Amino acid sequence: MSADPANPRLGWNVLRDVGELVEYHFMVNALLAGAIVAVMSAAVGWVMVLRRQTFAGHTLSMMAFPGASAATLAGLPVAWGYFAFCGAGALIIGRVGGSERRTWSEESASIGTFQAVALAAGFLFVSLYGGVLGDLDSLLFGDVLGISDGQVLVLASVAAASLAVLVVLARPLLFASVDPDVAGARGVPVRALSVVFLAVLGLAVAATSQITGPLLVFALLLMPAASAQTITARPIPSLALTLLFGVGVTWLGLGISYFSVYPAGFFIATISFAGYVLVRAGAALLGVRRARPADPMPVDGVIA
Numbered sequence: 001m002s003a004d005p006a007n008p009r010l011g012w013n014v015l016r017d018v019g020e021l022v023e024y025h026f027m028v029n030a031l032l033a034g035a036i037v038a039v040m041s042a043a044v045g046w047v048m049v050l051r052r053q054t055f056a057g058h059t060l061s062m063m064a065f066p067g068a069s070a071a072t073l074a075g076l077p078v079a080w081g082y083f084a085f086c087g088a089g090a091l092i093i094g095r096v097g098g099s100e101r102r103t104w105s106e107e108s109a110s111i112g113t114f115q116a117v118a119l120a121a122g123f124l125f126v127s128l129y130g131g132v133l134g135d136l137d138s139l140l141f142g143d144v145l146g147i148s149d150g151q152v153l154v155l156a157s158v159a160a161a162s163l164a165v166l167v168v169l170a171r172p173l174l175f176a177s178v179d180p181d182v183a184g185a186r187g188v189p190v191r192a193l194s195v196v197f198l199a200v201l202g203l204a205v206a207a208t209s210q211i212t213g214p215l216l217v218f219a220l221l222l223m224p225a226a227s228a229q230t231i232t233a234r235p236i237p238s239l240a241l242t243l244l245f246g247v248g249v250t251w252l253g254l255g256i257s258y259f260s261v262y263p264a265g266f267f268i269a270t271i272s273f274a275g276y277v278l279v280r281a282g283a284a285l286l287g288v289r290r291a292r293p294a295d296p297m298p299v300d301g302v303i304a
Contacts, residue, residue, distance in 0.1 A: 021255055026145055030264075033147045033155050034250040037211045038158040038220055042246030043166055044204040045225040046239050047197065051177040055108055055197065056093050058219055059115040060205040062213035063089035066122030067206075073125045080150065082206035083158075086278045090202030094195035118133065144254065144264050151210070158207050162200045173197060174235065211250070212265040219269035220246055227272075227279040245275060 021027050068078045068087025096110045147155075149293050166173070176183040176190045184190045208217045228241035253268030260267075 004067035
């Protein structure tokens, strides 16, 4: 007996519930796209947290909103706006933060100003749309259940390219993230690595926005990485936990959303937050003191 997609029912039979989830093509696409984006955002988010660039990531997530609204105004696919505006935002942030003479407060103030202008532009584009924008919710919170086969392929291609860049630059990027001054003295191109990573971060934000929407990007980009780095400071186990948490909360959120009337982004963000709170509470109770995953001494420009 086939399941009724108009009236899904969650029961105690886990196998039956999972079978119902994968019975329909739109849910298969949602699960595939969610896993792809979760892996990419987890890997990129782990580096983002390590580099203490969460504010830059937040600003890029805000860039997704004017990008989506501009694409809608121009009659283009929303994904084009996500990637165009997040990519441009990454380059601008790289330029703003590229000066070594800037203090952290000056850099964050410049990025915050840029974020405010981007949000104002998004509001302008929505106002210029002329009429009621029925898809405003999807612009802000994503529409993972509407992911097509073509979008899955695009997301897979973007994720593969982003992860390939991270793998190639892993050792110098980790070194530059841990101690940029020493890395620069050893000949590591710190500024160039920062710009490249921001570009990858922009791609990850644009892709994640299609799953959670611009307003909930940090559910996948930040919280799995923050939870994992609270548990362990060792890079490889911490990264592995981040990937596990990211895929886990995404699939769990999608599954619960299918059997409810509420959007997937809400459940993904809520589960991510609950996991982070539990991890932090457990660390506090056990007296675990989080250390930087950077303690290994650099040897010849790399991490030993």
